[in-house]
Amino acid sequence: MTAKMASSMVEHGEDAFRKLFKFYKRRNPPPDFNEVINFAKPINNDKVFHYELNSSPLNEEEVSKAGLQPVKDWRAFALRGYPGFIFISNPFLPGSQQYWAKQCLKNYPQKPNVCNLDMHMAPAETENIWEQSIDGIQRKGSGKREPKTLLEKLRWVTLGYHYDWNSKTYSPDHFTPFPTELHSLSHRVAAACGFPGFNAEAGILNYYRSDSSLGIHVDESEIDHTRPLLSFSFGQTAVFLLGGAKREDRPTAMFMHSGDIMVMSGPSRLLYHAVPCIVPAPAGNPLPSCLSQTLKSEPQNDDIIQNVNEGDWKVCSWYLQTSRVNVTVRQVLGSGQTFPNTETLSGAAHTSMDSCQKSDEEGETGTHKKRKTESGYERDS
């Protein structure tokens, strides 16, 4: 292929990744999801194989405190051609996803964490996103058109080292404590996947409404790429596209359901990926059944998982009937590593900014891109 052909393909959005991204993003008529790998169903795909996890570094009690089944019962998969990529099909204990979903919707958007609303609202106005939204949500049943609540306007939240969407860097000057319970969950999942000592230092929560998408990108801002990137999803199902080391490589499509965990490590740590769409919920079944389950036994005081009260769950389940929350957890620095000096950082930022702008979906109105704006990695909603 000539360079001219390649650049014309990019201009017209015709490379394999863009083509598939647009295919799944289309709403009318809805796309055919036949080719999308569904890890929740018996696998009949040559690309997929069972992945053996290592349950020995963890005891059952430890994982159950975080709301996870014993590691030996997890259904973990790998994909041929993607070494280091691990997909764990909902390893959560019945009822425990409610706790994690509530943390994502009620607690993690709270200060000192940073969210998209902070970009154009005064700190006092984004102090109580949850409380401010409750009244509006309760009025919604009245039939009158109510304005969008802050919860519905939430697009992203950052934790720990707060990712700077403009410079595409983390900085030691912009750090707040990483939530301890999410650190514990991540540490345990990473250990089961062969990464003991994982240190959760940065988190990005993405809030997807039914028409949201996330553009093609690579997560390369972390300083140490030998540590895995973990991803947890709650709520509606998404189509996830996992591409190659080159932006235009043809991706593999898979469903990410509520409770699923993805680990991108080794050679897969720096692969291009995207979320072209949220899959419409089946008629009459707006909430995935794993989110309607309740805990089998009363949580103990030293458990991470706690009961979610009825009022809080009412709000969460209303929101999740039309939304998906994804949490990615990252270790930014290797052990003993420190941040490079600012000079080096700003140089690196320029390079990645340029490549990102070239590679994004021009003409896709508002698709959520890795070049983050106030509204997220540029999304549709």
Ligand SMILES: O=C(O)CCC(=O)C(=O)O
């Ligand atoms: O929502 C997802 O599944 C992916 C999120 C993601 O790629 C990111 O936050 O970098």
Ligand SMILES: [Fe+2]
């Ligand atoms: Fe990502």
